[in-house]
Amino acid sequence: MSAISVRDLSMTYRAPVREGGLRAAVASLVRRRYREIRAVREISFEVGPGEVVGFIGPNGAGKTTTLKMLSGILHPTDGEARVLGFVPWRREREYLRRIAMIRGSQPIGGPPELTVMDSLRFQQLIYEVQDEEFKRNLSELDEMLDLGSLLERQIRALSLGERMRSGLALALVYRPRVLFLDEPTIGLDVSAVQMIRSFVATYSRETEATVLLTSHYMADVETLCRRIVLIDHGCIAYDGDLMGLSATLSPYKLVRVAVSDGACGDWSRYGEVVESEPGRVSLRVGRQDVPAVTARVLAELSVVDLAVEEPPLESVMDRVYREGVA
Amino acid sequence: MRRLMRLLSAYVWRQFLEVMAWREFVVTLTINQAITPLLGLAVWSAALPGRSGISTYYVALLVVQLMTVSYEHHTLSNGIYAGEFSNDLLKPHATVLPTLGMNVAMRIWHLLVGIPLIAALVLVVGVSLDARHSLLAVPALVLAAALRFVFTYALALSALWTQQAHWVVGFGETLIFLLGGSAAPITLFPEGVRPLGAALPFRAMLGFPAEIASGSLSGAEVLAGYGWQVLWLGALTATAAVVWRSGVRRYTAVGG
Ligand SMILES: Nc1ncnc2c1ncn2[C@@H]1O[C@H](COP(=O)(O)OP(=O)(O)OP(=O)(O)O)[C@@H](O)[C@H]1O
Ligand SMILES: [Mg+2]
Numbered sequence: 163m164s165a166i167s168v169r170d171l172s173m174t175y176r177a178p179v180r181e182g183g184l185r186a187a188v189a190s191l192v193r194r195r196y197r198e199i200r201a202v203r204e205i206s207f208e209v210g211p212g213e214v215v216g217f218i219g220p221n222g223a224g225k226t227t228t229l230k231m232l233s234g235i236l237h238p239t240d241g242e243a244r245v246l247g248f249v250p251w252r253r254e255r256e257y258l259r260r261i262a263m264i265r266g267s268q269p270i271g272g273p274p275e276l277t278v279m280d281s282l283r284f285q286q287l288i289y290e291v292q293d294e295e296f297k298r299n300l301s302e303l304d305e306m307l308d309l310g311s312l313l314e315r316q317i318r319a320l321s322l323g324e325r326m327r328s329g330l331a332l333a334l335v336y337r338p339r340v341l342f343l344d345e346p347t348i349g350l351d352v353s354a355v356q357m358i359r360s361f362v363a364t365y366s367r368e369t370e371a372t373v374l375l376t377s378h379y380m381a382d383v384e385t386l387c388r389r390i391v392l393i394d395h396g397c398i399a400y401d402g403d404l405m406g407l408s409a410t411l412s413p414y415k416l417v418r419v420a421v422s423d424g425a426c427g428d429w430s431r432y433g434e435v436v437e438s439e440p441g442r443v444s445l446r447v448g449r450q451d452v453p454a455v456t457a458r459v460l461a462e463l464s465v466v467d468l469a470v471e472e473p474p475l476e477s478v479m480d481r482v483y484r485e486g487v488a
Numbered sequence: 489m490r491r492l493m494r495l496l497s498a499y500v501w502r503q504f505l506e507v508m509a510w511r512e513f514v515v516t517l518t519i520n521q522a523i524t525p526l527l528g529l530a531v532w533s534a535a536l537p538g539r540s541g542i543s544t545y546y547v548a549l550l551v552v553q554l555m556t557v558s559y560e561h562h563t564l565s566n567g568i569y570a571g572e573f574s575n576d577l578l579k580p581h582a583t584v585l586p587t588l589g590m591n592v593a594m595r596i597w598h599l600l601v602g603i604p605l606i607a608a609l610v611l612v613v614g615v616s617l618d619a620r621h622s623l624l625a626v627p628a629l630v631l632a633a634a635l636r637f638v639f640t641y642a643l644a645l646s647a648l649w650t651q652q653a654h655w656v657v658g659f660g661e662t663l664i665f666l667l668g669g670s671a672a673p674i675t676l677f678p679e680g681v682r683p684l685g686a687a688l689p690f691r692a693m694l695g696f697p698a699e700i701a702s703g704s705l706s707g708a709e710v711l712a713g714y715g716w717q718v719l720w721l722g723a724l725t726a727t728a729a730v731v732w733r734s735g736v737r738r739y740t741a742v743g744g
Contacts, residue, residue: 235574237740251740258580271575273506280502287498288579 163247165340165372166209166232171241172396173202173227201227203396204241212370214362216387216404218377220483224396225376226265229342232374233263245340259289261340262333266348269329274318278309278328281317282335289336296335303331306361323354330358334365341366343375347382359385380475392482399482405472412478415452417445419459420467432459446473495581499589500596507597514594518601521557524670525550529613532672541702543613545673548698551606552629553670554598556636556693560644561657563590568647573739583736584641591637621703624710628697631717635724636664636693642728648735669695675704686713689720 179197202224209215219225230236232243234250234257243250248257272281286296304310307327312320320328326346333341343362347355363386366373377383383390383404390407392400400407417433420442429435432455433445447455452470459465507514529546536542564587567573576583609615643660647653665671668690677685685691686709696713699705705713 230574233578235577235740237737253577255580258578263578271572273502275506275509276502280505284498284502288495288581 163211164208165211165213165246166207166374167244168208168228168232169206169242170204171202171206171228171231171243172200172204172239173224173231173236174239175199175201175227201396202231202238202393205393205396205398207391207398207401209372209374211372212366213389214366214373214375214387216377216383216390217374217393218380218383218390218479219393219399221378223393225393226344228393229263229344229374229376233261233342234258235263259336260338261342262336262338263342264329264333264344264346266326266343266345266350269326269346270317270332272317275316277314277316278320278331279313281328281332282313285332285335291336295337299335299337300331303334306364307331307357323350326350326354326358330361337369337371339369339371341371341373341375343373345377346375347377347379355379355382362386380479384475394482404475408472408475408478409449411482412473413449414446414473415449416471416473417447417452417455417459418467418469418471419443419445419463419465422464422466492582492585495585496589496592499585500592503586503590503593504596507593511597511601514597515601517557517594518554518598518605521553521598522550522602522605524665525553528670528672529609532676533613536676540616541704542673544615544617545698545702545704547606547609547613547615548617548625548701549670549695550602550609551599552632552694552697554602555595555629556633557595557598558591558636558640559594560587560591560637560640561647561654563587564641564644565647565653565657568653568739569651577736577740584732587641588637595633616703617701618703621701625697625700628700628714628717631714631721632693632697635689635717635721638721638724638728639689639693642724642731645728645731645735648739664690664694667691668693669698673699673704675699687716689716689724692717692720 175198176196177199179195205224205228217225217228227236231238232245232250234253237251246257246260248254250257270281272284276284282300285291286293291299300309304313307330309327309331312324312328315324317325317328330346341362346362347358350358359382362373362375365371373386375382375386387404389403390400391398392407400410402410416436422441429438429443429445433447433451436444436446438444445455456468456470459468525546528549529543532542532546533539564573567576567587576586579586639660640657643657644653646656650656667685667688669685674682674685674691674695692713696717700710700713
């Protein structure tokens with residue numbers, strides 16, 4: 163059975179529209195006009211238990227909207243979803259106890275004057291975590307997130323990175339089975355990002371929790387997710403493993419060549435030059451031309467090194483986001 | 489139910505501590521809340537000198553006012569506008585709990601801050617409270633507190649439809665002030681409108697417990713007043729539940 167199962171899920175927002183200016187403002191009091199925004203359009207996908215799936219797509223693609231529907235905050239306009247067998251937007255208590263939704267933009271809700279430990283204790287009460295289990299979970303979280311000195315601090319005075327670490331601890335101390343992470347690494351420094359990444363990896367491995375994660379940092383997705391679901395303009399554009407993505411989406415590979423005899427004249431007869439320096443070049447070569455091009459390069463030049471690589475995910479995604487999936 | 493009470497008291501305690509961080513502000517709020525009963529006291533004891541019970545009534549009204557204050561337009565409505573309401577929706581318990589917890593915590597703070605003022609008034613203006621009347625007023629006070637919360641909560645939910653929730657709640661407060669026994673005690677309303685004033689929910693939220701405490705009601709009037717309170721509590725709770733349900737449907741349709 164899948165942990166998350168989504169069928170033809172759609173969300174259309176009705177947003178009031180109003181032109182600028184006083185006249186329009188007055189007119190809108192009398193007759194409101196609405197514009198329909200089709201944020202999510204009939205998407206379907208399944209996520210197996212324990213899977214960590216990257217849910218990616220450009221700004222405004224519908225990622226947050228989808229996560230909000232799956233965590234029960236939004237009621238879809240159409241379609242079905244089951245998470246752990248529950249219909250999310252019924253918001254049954256048994257369901258809400260088993261999930262966590264964490265948003266990188268605001269990792270912690272609740273009173274900011276209290277300490278992190280106060281808030282953890284409060285979570286224990288709300289989610290009915292036994293004392294033993296609470297202590298065990300907390301010490302594990304402490305180890306992974308280095309909470310130590312944070313526990314006695316007031317939430318108000320925490321930096322963004324500290325907030326994110328505390329937010330994760332608050333959300334995971336009750337051991338949710340499904341995690342919705344909406345850009346958990348947004349705005350964090352390099353080492354905080356590393357910590358969050360390895361934390362999510364460890365957590366999902368050890369607890370076999372299912373994770374649906376959005377991020378604009380491809381490195382997050384590369385390190386954490388074997389599989390990605392790509393959403394674009396509210397539709398699923400790709401669903402499959404990460405390696406397959408660049409194969410499907412980018413018709414090019416990167417061929418790096420180093421030659422012994424310095425200058426080589428015109429590289430462009432082999433492919434599009436991405437970057438070059440004396441004796442070294444990176445070429446963009448059409449996928450099906452790669453064998454022929456490498457053979458020609460090896461035959462015609464004195465090659466000291468040659469490597470064929472998938473293009474970096476960031477640049478693949480950049481093309482996809484700008485041009486759409488071919 | 490036990491679980492609910494446990495969670496509620498945890499929320500109250502947590503919000504109580506939270507409010508401690510801005511206790512100076514609570515002093516300001518308490519003074520604001522005390523102004524209308526104090527004005528009523530000054531105006532009506534000047535207008536009807538020697539009339540027994542007026543000062544007792546207004547001091548009791550001050551206590552009721554402090555113990556029924558409701559700021560859901562700040563807590564709930566603003567939370568809806570800021571999107572924090574989504575966090576409440578994610579919690580595995582009744583969504584009203586955090587708001588109710590804050591409400592009770594604020595009332596406790598108002599009472600604590602108000603105690604010196606109440607004590608001073610009791611000494612200065614001469615209050616004649618007898619134990620029987622005071623005891624009789626306690627359940628009415630509890631009902632009034634519940635009613636006013638439900639009323640303000642329902643009005644504050646208007647934030648789910650409009651940006652004007654503060655205005656909506658403010659309008660409700662004005663009605664409570666005018667018709668609830670603050671601007672004038674219901675017992676001093678003109679003969680013709682008095683029964684109406686006594687039947688409206690605003691008196692049940694504010695003036696009624698103070699009327700009992702000041703000993704200005706007959707046994708039958710007390711009984712009738714309790715009847716109205718229970719009736720209104722049922723009606724307003726049902727209304728709030730309906731508003732809540734359609735509001736949540738709307739919130740979850742337009743997106744937090
Ligand atoms: N409450 C709302 N009312 C109206 N439209 C909304 C609302 N929330 C989001 N939208 C619109 O729905 C679309 C999808 O938004 P969503 O927040 O799901 O995108 P996203 O993929 O999370 O983007 P980002 O990467 O920028 O976070 C956007 O066009 C957005 O403007
Ligand atoms: Mg988003």
